[in-house]
Amino acid sequence: MKIHFIAIGGSAMHNLAIALHQKGYQVSGSDDTIHDPSKSRLEKYGLLPAEFGWFPEKISSELEVIILGMHAKKDNPELLKAQELGLKIYSYPEFLYEQSKDKTRVVIGGSHGKTTITSMILHVLNYHDKKVDYMVGAQLEGFETMVHLTQENDFIVLEGDEYLSSPIDMRPKFHLYKPNIALLSGIAWDHINVFPTFENYVEQFKIFTDSMVNGGSMVYNVEDENVKEVVESSENHIKKYPYETPNYFIENGTTYIETEEGDLPLEIFGKHNLQNLAGAKWICQHMGIDEDDFYEAIASFSGASKRLEKIAENTSTVIFKDFAHSPSKVAATTKAVKEQYSERTVLACLELHTYSSLNAEFLAEYKGALDAADKAIVFYSPHAVKIKQLEEVTEKQIADAFEREDLIIYTNPQEFKEFLFTQDLNNTATVLMSSGNYGGLDFEELRSIIF
Incomplete structure (x- = not known):
């Protein structure tokens, strides 16, 4: 498959480009500027554009897919050419759904904590050598890319961002994934340039909850009143699993959580991170990792990049x-x-x-x-x-x-x-x-x- 990225230099976009290249697709792309680390990583895989700018001549009927990034504008010359030729144009989340529609989709949503929770889940799965596809919003220790796609893996773990999908698709990204298993960590008004009122912002999480597949499992932070209201009032036919902050204490600068097997020292700290841990545990259990194995792995989790x-x-x-x-x-x-x-x-x-x-x-x-x-x-x-x-x-x-x-x-x-x-x-x-x-x-x- 021949795929062209319009605005390949973005954090998410360049990782998807690398993941598809590794999967065997023919990948090309354009951008008007690309900074490190995207630049050097694209160069490493032979995907860095020869020159920066937009080149309509790169767009031809030989391309099977165009993936459009948020950095591009509606009047982008390459986008206009693709529309003129009637090519299939996907947003980033749309294409991720296409790649995962036959898998069990696990989507982590919420105004805060989603990168950390996704990172915790991937850390635990990696520790126990459980192979999954994924997309996460931070570079993780032990993972080469932020996106990984295969034919064979049964699960895909997706960080579900509520921001817009593309310049021509104004739906929040996480509305497009149709999760089998989902998590909501918290709702606190953000992105006011897109969601001008708090009510409008909360509505996006209601739509997300209702977008889950029939019979899906929703894990949610019951200590967040907005999340509690959204999930518990949903009439979608889903199973609901509340979580809350585990019991913990701090001793000599180390945070411990109380478990049935005894007190467990952690490398992370903060009530919000312990809430994140509780949510990640539920998700891992839904993916076949039992509680003891989760605790064994999470003890060595030191955090996602730029998160404390x-x-x-x-x-x-x-x-x-x-x-x-x-x-x-x-x-x-x-x-x-x-x-x-x-x-x-x-x-x-x-x-x-x-x-x-x-x-x-x-x-x-x-x-x-x-x-x-x-x-x-x-x-x-x-x-x-x-x-x-x-x-x-x-x-x-x-x-x-x-x-x-x-x-x-x-x-x-x-x-x-x-x-x-x-x-x-x-x-x-x-x-x-x-x-x-x-x-x-x-x-x-x-x-x-x-x-």
């Missing part, structure tokens, strides 16, 4: 970076670090980087999100606000939103860096939360200051 990822530690200092950017994620991450390091000063740094977080009306959702930190810092770039064509956000609006009088706010990357690098980090735990990089912060350089 430890970047530096010595005897008196620890620094984490975390992908948290939405209010619920910021609150959960900050609380987790404070609980784990209760005797230390917790320094929490948040970059407002996404469309939602830089929206003046949405800012109010951050009320209390940094309250667990001893020192709270917010960084945002006025330049990023202009790029996203949003109304200018003021420091006063941010201060008012967080409702914290001692909140420190920076808008200049150099000034933020100077602040960070001049802090006394003895007896501290620092967490850097962002989906960006604070205007060019070198994390390796930061690591060097404590050694």
